[in-house]
Amino acid sequence: MSNVALTVAKFGGTSVADHPAMLRCAQIIKSQPETRLVVVSASAGVTNHLVTLSQQSLSLEERSDIIENIRTIQKNITQHLADEEPLNVQIEDVLSNLTDLATQQNTLQTAQIGDAILSCGEQMSSILFAAVLRSIDVDGAAFDVRDVMRTNSLYGKAVVDLDELSNNCEQFLSPLLAKQVIVTQGFIGRDGLGNTTTLGRGGSDYSAALLAEATRATNLAIWTDVVGIFTTDPRIASSARAIPEISFGEAAEMATFGAKILHPATLIPAMRSSIPVFVGSSREPEAGGTQIRQQVDSKPTYRSIAVRKEQTLVTVKSPAMLHASGFLAKVFSILAKHELSVDLITTSEISVALTFDNPTGSTQALINKAVVEELEQLCEVSVEHGLSLIAIVGNGLDRSSGLGSSIFNNIEDINIRLICHGASANNLCFLVNENDANNVVETLHDKLFV
Known part of the structure; x- marks a missing residue:
């Protein structure tokens, strides 16, 4: 064939x-x-x-x-x-x-x-x-x-x-x-x-x-x-609309950070072998859908907003981190031992904040007592639940002027627990309280996708 x-x-x-x-x-x-x-x-x-x-x-x-x-x-x-x-x-x-x-x-x-x-x-x-x-x-x-x-x-x-x-x-x-x-x-x-x-x-x-x-x-x-991939979950923002085309990079970010249309691993073989992917509705095949390709004609700054709920934030803190080498290696060695995958990470002089996905249907807590006890042998540990990860997905977000004001000025009354930006040109991520998540998504979608 x-x-x-x-x-x-x-x-x-x-x-x-x-x-x-x-x-x-x-x-x-x-x-x-x-x-x-x-x-x-x-x-x-x-x-x-x-x-x-x-x-x-x-x-x-x-x-x-x-x-x-x-x-x-x-x-x-x-x-x-x-x-x-x-x-x-x-x-x-x-x-x-x-x-x-x-x-x-x-x-x-x-x-x-x-x-x-x-x-x-x-x-x-x-x-x-x-x-x-x-x-x-x-x-x-x-x-x-x-x-x-x-x-x-x-x-x-x-x-x-x-x-x-x-x-x-x-x-x-x-x-x-x-x-x-x-x-x-x-x-x-x-x-x-x-x-x-x-x-x-x-x-x-x-x-x-x-x-x-x-x-x-x-x-x-x-x-x-559903008729393709949407700019956000239409159940959260009624103004959400289908995206005609999207790049592999953008779609991968969306799948990773909560868009439920594609399984996060789906795009890996397609990207590896440059196989175009179509997403459409079996109920309305005539309505078209979303084409996912290596290269696309449109590259807007903002393509979509994804949200992933039930996130856990772990903060590890120790003065031993200051000007010392090997501390992070020890932390990640413990996480690897327990087969835990970190989503986002931010650091300061003496602390590191890490996020973990705790998906719906999980039979046990991802960050369990055994993990915490091992980490506590190295440092202070705090664990926070009830958070949601918001991902702004688009193009050139690592070099977009005015990005912070465009996003955070519109949600200035919301407590932002963590921000992760700069590692990818395709996303800006931050954590908010789970009770605020839908409101944040709806507000930002109305402002960014006019």
């Missing part, structure tokens, strides 16, 4: 939620002959049920009720298809395996079994979407992505072996793309032991990007429930 235009399309959970939604997506594929590889998430609602099965100790009745709810979601799709009975047999095979896994997990509570449970949603949606394609005369077939997506055994956030993925795609997947539309799963892989792994929740976009790179695709289309 390397000499032929190839588009990889990814459809999220709401896009494959039910039969009408799947049918809309199938029509998109039918209208675009160059789209040969389709990556799907689990049908909306299914993953939440699977998370409950994977994380909680449940009674037999509770487990049975959850699995029945999943069966209902999927059979509401099969009932509209001519090959309903054989499809139901395939779905029951997955559900039978899920029942066994959920029973084991109830006793063992292992990350390995948890990943196997979470993979079941994508397995079912790929089978069903291939059938919906066939129902409108598109030759579609489901393909198990685990046959090519080889990972390590870090369950829950597995790392993909890129070389093996590329070799496997060339050998097993690319030959199929010349014959029919292949529907496969996002989010999941397989380790060297043969166990199912997951790339982390939201990893379906990343899977699609990795597959686009490995199959040498010419385009990647992310189909979601």
Whole structure:
């Protein structure tokens, strides 16, 4: 397929939620002959049920009720298809395996079994979407992505072996793309032991990007429930509008700092292989969307405002820092030991302020007692919660005169807890109290995007 235009399309959970939604997506594929590889998430609602099965100790009745709810979601799709009975047999095979896994997990509570449970949603949606394609005369077939997506055994956030993925795609997947539309799963892989792994929740976009790179695709289309990437969250600012085009650098900043349209890792393979990315609505494909490219024609100072809530600020302070070397290395060594990733950092003569993302759905505090106790052996430590990170994304922000007055004069009554500026030409970030975040975003959007 390397000499032929190839588009990889990814459809999220709401896009494959039910039969009408799947049918809309199938029509998109039918209208675009160059789209040969389709990556799907689990049908909306299914993953939440699977998370409950994977994380909680449940009674037999509770487990049975959850699995029945999943069966209902999927059979509401099969009932509209001519090959309903054989499809139901395939779905029951997955559900039978899920029942066994959920029973084991109830006793063992292992990350390995948890990943196997979470993979079941994508397995079912790929089978069903291939059938919906066939129902409108598109030759579609489901393909198990685990046959090519080889990972390590870090369950829950597995790392993909890129070389093996590329070799496997060339050998097993690319030959199929010349014959029919292949529907496969996002989010999941397989380790060297043969166990199912997951790339982390939201990893379906990343899977699609990795597959686009490995199959040498010419385009990647992310189909979601909104018409492209917006200047900010329209639920916060009613004046938010879709962005026709955006550079990889700007989009990466947005994804990293809270814009929920793209998984933060999605753009890495696309940037690495210069694959243009399109983001559009599967409900309104005719409405256009956002093109993400290496180079864009428009480069406004302000492109968007992203917000990320539930941030933790850690300040470490010690007179030993003054004119001393090695202090920061010791701090970051402790953080690395606990696999903690720092987002923003500012320093003074004797203190350092660090921010950490504590995303919704986390099962435990990121900065726990053990981390604090280790840091306290070096210095004073203070931990603050209830903060939000605001990121102004644009171009040339590291050399824009009047930037401070344009932004901070408009929110002078808001307490700014931390400012990070200068490390990137594409962003200026600051922390505010979580209760002020929406007001700050709305105010700044109205001032900067007139």
